[in-house]
Amino acid sequence: MTSLSNLVRSKGDPKIIRSGPSSLPASDRMARNLGWFSIALGVTELVAAASITRALGMPGREGLVRSFGLREIASGFLSLSVDKKAGLWSRVAGDLLDLAVLREGLRGFNPRRSTVSTAIIMVAGITVIDILTAKAAGAVHARSDLKPADYGRRTGFPSGVTAARGRAAESFTTPRDMRAELPR
Amino acid sequence: MRALVWHGKEDIRCDTVSDPEIEDPRDAIIKVTSCAICGSDLHLFHNLVPAMMPGDIMGHEAMGEVVETGSGLNGKLKKGDRVVVPFTIFCGECEQCRRGNYSVCEKSNRRKDLADKVFGHATAGLFGYTHLTGGYPGGQAEYLRVPFADATHIKVPEGISDEKLLFLSDIFPTGWQAAVQCDIQPTDTVAIWGCGPVGQMAIRSAILLGARQVVAIDCLPERLSMAQAGGAITIDFKTESVIERLDELTGGKGPEKCIDAVGMESHVSMAQPDTIMDRAMQMMMMENDRPHVLREMIYVCRPAGVISIPGVYSGLVDKLPIGMAMNKGLTFRMGQTHVNRWTDDLLRRIEEGQIDPSFVITHTVRLEDGPEMYRVFRDKQDSCIKVVLKP
Ligand SMILES: NC(=O)c1ccc[n+]([C@@H]2O[C@H](COP(=O)([O-])OP(=O)(O)OC[C@H]3O[C@@H](n4cnc5c(N)ncnc54)[C@H](O)[C@@H]3O)[C@@H](O)[C@H]2O)c1
Ligand SMILES: [Zn+2]
Ligand SMILES: [Zn+2]
Secondary structure, three states, X not given: OHHHHHHOOOOOOOOEEEOOOEOOOHHHHHHHHHHHHHHHHXXXXXXXXXXXXXXXXXXXXXXXXXXXXXXXXXXXXXXXXOXXXXXXXXXXXXXXXXXXXXXXOOOOOOOOHHHHHHHHHHHHHHHHHHHHHHHHHHHHHOOOOOOOOOOOOOOOOOXXXXXXXXXXXXXXXXXXXXXXXXXX | OXXXXXXXXXXXXXXXXXXXXXXXXXXXXXXXXXXXXXHHHHHHHOOXXXXXXXXXXXXXXXXXXXXXXOOOOOOXXXXXXXXXXXXXXXXXXXXXXXXXXXXXXXXXXXXXXHHHHHHOOOOOEXXXXXXXXXXXXXXXXXXXXXXXXXOOOXXXXXXXXXXHHHHHHOHHHHHHHHHXXXXXXXXXXXXXXXXXXXXXXXXXXXXXXXXXXXXXXXXXXXXXXXXXXOOOEEEEOOOOOHHHHHHHHOOOXXXXXXXXXXXXXXXXXXXXXXXXXXXXXXXXXXXXXXOHHXXXXXHHOOOOOXXXXXXXXXXXXXXXOHHHHHHXXXXXXXXXXXXXXXXXXXXXXXXXXXXXXXXXOOEEEEHHHHHHHHHHHHOOOOOOOOEEEEO
């Protein structure tokens, strides 16, 4: 990637020799991984809904699986975006929905019971990861609880605001192309 | 040398890169003594401006000392000169430059082919910005190659600190041009959306230019306190109605002059449902920018008033009430700043003590801490308003 990007530079442009640490904190990297995971899972749910319901012994729920696929894709995009916190919490909400539906697969007689149990364990594991990542991302990006600074003395005017009012008006004429006032 | 390099969305790294080299007789190389992070850099950080490429060096607010010169500078610049580098690269001789429209110089964009296709007609080259503006390596680095250096520089005297001079590169002239474009009269109310560094400079400029009242709008207490210090009446848009307060302050008539110092990333909140719509559309690539502030300005502006837009927009926006603007007869003025059109005058005002732009600096750090500071500045942590980097 690095060497590829060097190709488009002109002769005298600086080119990357060695990369340093990134501005992306660990939680954001994890959010990205989860985002891509969401999208991949969502696409699978969309195109292979029938295989999924078969594997889980829950025929007739293909529509539901596809709608969950759309949900996963939306969460995925949100987790990849700047609003990753919203994306991650939407994943958590989705995980809970998944778990609720999977529990139905344990009711009554289901020859695929063990597959459902495995799925539940996996989703539960992912739920934990989602919650931890969402919390970490929230903490990394939060404004601190400390009182915001008071910059009330940073006037920018060495002789104070009162002296500054209109001080440039006499010595400045608006250029012709930027005038707006009609003659009074 | 070391430089802050864009690797993708929210991914900036302090990399080791090769030193820049003179390519053209009109080039010069500057050893950077101070540079800053700008709100525009955040749009790049968020990958909202098209045509960034991994490996692009960030930064367009830099100053330093000339250490190498091309053979074609005609004595306009020599080794050892202390210069501030304007973020708009300009040739100084094309038709637009002769008019002082430096940010739309016809010659300085080396990706004119690309820009002509996207914008209809190319605009000037900019440092540390998209390849639509030439993809020139930026100034958040130890060294910076300045193209068209015989024109593209602001010579500054010794004996004044970097901190007082650095912002001649961008935000001071940007705030100034935003106010000048309003052609401020002593009877005017000037409303300014956004109290980031650009908004702060616009407030000071409007005060200096003699506005009757300056009203500043934001939601961050530390930024509002700095706005107030500069002489503005403040509105916290999270707790007050912007429209009601502005009408109240203008006897129900609305401000004559409105300045958008926010740009494409207007705050998203439940209180402003259109911003949620915009965020969703932006994510689905149905819209590039979130124009909440433009909508609000057009609505509240006094008929026959002026809308001045220094805030950066990148492409298409949705639901812009152009009918309202047309019927109210509003004047729109906008653009990347024609930096050098103002800097001689502004340098004099700094020297005379009319203004000291260093008031806006809240953080000064080493270049290596740059990637972390992008995040702090973006997340508005630690009451951060302006970050200066020392390479
Ligand atoms: N025209 C130019 O040449 C030029 C030069 C420099 C910067 N800019 C642009 O100016 C804009 C501001 O730059 P900055 O460095 O001050 O950035 P910044 O991000 O620090 O400041 C933006 C401020 O706007 C506030 N804001 C967000 N939504 C708002 C709303 N709905 N109403 C009121 N305030 C709101 C934010 O809280 C923030 O304080 C950016 O778009 C930047 O790209 C333009
Ligand atoms: Zn800038
Ligand atoms: Zn030119």
